[in-house]
Amino acid sequence: MSFVCLRGKPVRFAWPPHLPQVKKDPLVTKLTGDALVPEDAEDINEWAIVKESRVAGSSNVHALIYSSSLASGRRPEQVAIRIQGYIAEKKLGEYGDWNGTEAHAPKARQYIVLHGGEEKELFDAQCRAITNIREAVLRSLYSSKHNTDQNGRIYLHNQVFTKVRHGSTLRKKSTSRTMSDPLKLAKKIDHLWVAENNLTLAFQDAKGRILTADPSKFKCGDFVDVKVVVNVITYPMGDAREVRVLFNMTRIIQLCPASIVNQQSKKASEQLEDGEDYPIHDNFVLDDEDDKGEGSSMTVE
Numbered sequence: 001m002s003f004v005c006l007r008g009k010p011v012r013f014a015w016p017p018h019l020p021q022v023k024k025d026p027l028v029t030k031l032t033g034d035a036l037v038p039e040d041a042e043d044i045n046e047w048a049i050v051k052e053s054r055v056a057g058s059s060n061v062h063a064l065i066y067s068s069s070l071a072s073g074r075r076p077e078q079v080a081i082r083i084q085g086y087i088a089e090k091k092l093g094e095y096g097d098w099n100g101t102e103a104h105a106p107k108a109r110q111y112i113v114l115h116g117g118e119e120k121e122l123f124d125a126q127c128r129a130i131t132n133i134r135e136a137v138l139r140s141l142y143s144s145k146h147n148t149d150q151n152g153r154i155y156l157h158n159q160v161f162t163k164v165r166h167g168s169t170l171r172k173k174s175t176s177r178t179m180s181d182p183l184k185l186a187k188k189i190d191h192l193w194v195a196e197n198n199l200t201l202a203f204q205d206a207k208g209r210i211l212t213a214d215p216s217k218f219k220c221g222d223f224v225d226v227k228v229v230v231n232v233i234t235y236p237m238g239d240a241r242e243v244r245v246l247f248n249m250t251r252i253i254q255l256c257p258a259s260i261v262n263q264q265s266k267k268a269s270e271q272l273e274d275g276e277d278y279p280i281h282d283n284f285v286l287d288d289e290d291d292k293g294e295g296s297s298m299t300v301e
Contacts, residue, residue: 023208044136064230085114111157221258
């Protein structure tokens with residue numbers, strides 16, 4: 001797992017102190033090597049490489065792998081990156097933006113759009129890291145086509161449905177829940193398309209525990225921590241091929257709900273005006289109402 005850097009220091013530690021961090025994260029002094037995304041675009045191709053894995057069908061799905069895991073002979077480890085920001089837009093339910101029809105199934109997405117609020121420099125560093133990784137992958141596959149423009153925001157999405165191919169065991173592995181599909185619309189097409197639901201939603205409580213959360217807990221304006229893995233899909237295009245670099249979400253942690261973000265930001269501004277210090281991270285405590293009756297007691301690793 002890796003963190004984006006700005007001038008040699010992980011962005012994750014540089015957000016204003018009134019915003020909480022994931023308390024179980026390693027100390028900054030212990031983050032070295034693969035744990036830091038290179039800031040220089042030219043170093044990305046040494047840090048990670050695309051490992052191809054051909055699958056049935058017209059597209060090839062690959063993963064970005066840490067070079068060190070291959071050089072050392074240990075099991076290939078897929079690049080995973082942690083990103084922080086405020087929610088601008090979202091569709092985090094099990095079926096995302098799916099409209100309930102078979103025709104829309106291949107286009108359905110769970111997604112989140114992040115912005116950096118007033119912390120433009122920190123957020124720009126994350127945008128730049130994503131751009132550098134994408135460009136490095138495109139260079140390694142001899143493609144120059146960009147598939148995403150960020151426009152100062154970070155757009156992350158997961159494909160909701162996976163095509164069921166001949167001999168596939170996907171249907172048996174489907175994690176779709178009846179309560180998420182009361183009209184059984186997904187059930188009607190599960191011989192063709194299956195929702196695998198590979199995204200974990202969670203929140204951090206006042207004691208630093210990471211607990212599972214319902215999609216309804218997340219609001220625009222929340223400060224969140226998102227873990228993504230880098231996947232690469234190539235499509236044949238005549239004599240060439242189209243390359244798409246995907247930053248797929250595996251976990252989203254709500255670190256600070258929007259209501260508390262607004263309160264803390266106002267308090268921090270008033271303290272700065274009065275010449276006082278920021279509150280430190282360890283003093284962050286959720287209001288009782290924000291931490292009451294939400295999520296399950298299951299701890300998310």
